[in-house]
Amino acid sequence: MAKRAIKPEQFADELEKHLLGTEGEWDWDDTTSIAIADERLERIRRRLSKFDSLTRTKDQDELKSTITALRRGEFPEIVWP
Helix, strand or coil, X not given: CCCECCCHHHHHHHHHHHHHCCCCCCHHHHHHHCCEXXXXXXXXXXXXXXXCCCCCHHXXXXXHHHHHHHHCCCCCCCCCC
């Protein structure tokens, strides 16, 4: 299967839509399940299931932080509790 070619800013936009609850029906599934060509973004994508429900404020804050970092050109590590 081909990997998605996506820029950090575009990836941040996808994550923000999930955070705000404005994504389409299958957008989050696509974001979390389709591999990304850029290995730095792929490492982040593999850890996104942590943010599936976003019921905890801590998870919301971490996702916000990840979005902000991506927009600055940084590639943060998502850490499991």
